[in-house]
Amino acid sequence: MTEGFDYDLVIIGAGVGGHGAALHAVSCGLKTAIVEAADMGGTCVNRGCIPSKALLAASGRVRELHNAHHLKSLGIQVSGVEFNKEAIASHANNLVSKIRGDLTNSLQRLGVDIIRGRGKVAGQQKVSITTESGEKTVTGKDIIISSGSIPWVPPGIEIDHKTVFTSDEGVKLESLPPWIAIVGSGYIGLEFSDIYTALGCEVTMIEALDQLMPGFDRDIATIAERILIKPRDIETKVGILAKSVTPGTPVVIELADAKTKEVVDVLEVDACLVATGRIPDTKDLGLESVGVETDRKGFITVDDRMAVLSGGEVVPHLWAIGDATGKMMLAHAASAQGVVAVENICDRHRLVDYHSIPAAAFTHPEISFVGYTETAAKDLGKEQGFEVGVAKSYFKGNSKAIAEGEADGMAKVVYRKDTGEVLGVHIIGMHAADLIHEAANAIASRNTVNTLAYYVHAHPTLSEVLDEAYKRAVGSH
Ligand SMILES: Cc1cc2nc3c(=O)[nH]c(=O)nc-3n(C[C@H](O)[C@H](O)[C@H](O)COP(=O)(O)OP(=O)(O)OC[C@H]3O[C@@H](n4cnc5c(N)ncnc54)[C@H](O)[C@@H]3O)c2cc1C
Ligand SMILES: NC(=O)c1ccc[n+]([C@@H]2O[C@H](COP(=O)([O-])OP(=O)(O)OC[C@H]3O[C@@H](n4cnc5c(N)ncnc54)[C@H](O)[C@@H]3O)[C@@H](O)[C@H]2O)c1
Secondary structure, eight states: OOTTSSEEEEEEOOSHHHHHHHHHHHHTTOOEEEEESSOTTHHHHHHSHHHHHHHHHHHHHHHHHHOHHHHHHTTOOOOOOOOOHHHHHHHHHHHHHHHHHHHHHHHHHTTOEEEESEEEEOSTTEEEEEETTEEEEEEEEEEEEOOOEEEOOOTTBOOOSSSEEOHHHHTTOOOOOSEEEEEOOSHHHHHHHHHHHHTTOEEEEEESSSSSSTTSOHHHHHHHIIIIITTTTEEEEETEEEEEEEOSSSEEEEEEETTTOOEEEEEEESEEEEOOOEEEOOTTSOGGGGTOOOOTTSOOOBOTTOEEEETTEEEEEEEEOGGGGTSOOOHHHHHHHHHHHHHHHTTOOOOOOGGGOOEEEOOSSEEEEEEOOHHHHHHHHHHHTOOEEEEEEEGGGOHHHHHHTOOOOEEEEEEETTTOBEEEEEEEETTHHHHHHHHHHHHHTTOBHHHHTTSOOOTTOTTHHHHHHHHHHTTOO
């Protein structure tokens, strides 16, 4: 332990980012404390990844069992499917309690001091904490801020947490409204439309930009629309802004043209889920005590070592990770950033390689990607003077997918034509979220399609979809 300090490292926020940083800090021999104002595990464990994936698992089964045509093709007949909303909600809730308990125990077992209360930077290498039993100050040689994010609700939208709500309430599955509007077609909008339609709700999806799923590769978004939106009970309103949402029975939504802002229609629905993005939870963190200002949106500015910057200069011994930095609002990115921050605290130079961090939407089927979209790769190619190649392969040509009767989907590899380096991979199809890691590792090691095309994949597996795409890229198939 560093002399003169209570701790080597004090972490503010025990979400996935703070947890990942704490585990790595202990393995590096740092005496560590973690400060948490609310629920251990933060957004991912309590209101994000974990409960939403539990709901997707249960609702996905319901969808599958309702699909008589699909079951019949496998020789199966099911006479009626019943589900209990409360029991599905309990499955999610029980999973949250279990993972939160496991996360807390893992910290305790490793000797991390958990301090319950609201932490605040109180000058260099000092954190003050408002606890139930009063104010307490601890010193740390280094401080990591991992305070996370909260839902962003656009002006004009009123939340009553019952008829108009965000994912914070959505994951509790308190109601199954017959007709629900979902504002936003990003990750949360997509995943919840999957849950609600599987459980029998009618959905109207409202997206302000002129494309659904604007963050995804265009080919993937087109297929996603064909598989995940069109055949389901989902009406879409694209290029349309939810200008005002008023809670009640019914919920009243004023729809405006996103460009002119003029009201074009009024919707009356049973409920509304607002999934319009997230903002950093960085207010009242005492950053001014060390001369740090957040950016315009409230994110803490950091370099790729995760050191906090003020006016472009590194603030000594202060680090920030996770959603609060806005670099990539994903759980695994937050904990990877935590590991990188700790490595640098230990004087081992390490940078976050965002290019190789994968992302996934856990819809049925799943969508996943890593690296550049085709459009972004082509822009980069123009700038740097290289040509971009694209190779696609389809689940309908994959024996395992056909055996499962789930042969809808595509894998797309985007690569440099001159060197063969893989720039991006995009998959939609069965188990896409698991399949992406081979591509993520390939990008992390800057591997090329020329090498990857000769790696051997077990047969028959879904991983052969990617194998096929690499082989097509080099023209061997
Ligand atoms: C519905 C939903 C589904 C999601 N699904 C996925 C998914 O499938 N995969 C994925 O990768 N990501 C998913 N995410 C995103 C993921 O949850 C976040 O990227 C992740 O939680 C960020 O971790 P974090 O540690 O930065 O912040 P958080 O998890 O937000 O944790 C921050 C913690 O800091 C605490 N805190 C804040 N201020 C203070 C303070 N002053 N003092 C003490 N404590 C403080 C908060 O109480 C909180 O517990 C999902 C998000 C949502 C909303
Ligand atoms: N599987 C996962 O990894 C996962 C799942 C859920 C959430 N998350 C994380 O949570 C974050 C938040 O998710 P999200 O879906 O809320 O945000 P998002 O940024 O992915 O999508 C928000 C969408 O809402 C639209 N929008 C904003 N205001 C609008 C308005 N007034 N009317 C109509 N449309 C409007 C935007 O154009 C955008 O397409 C994501 O950035 C993601 O990092 C990840």
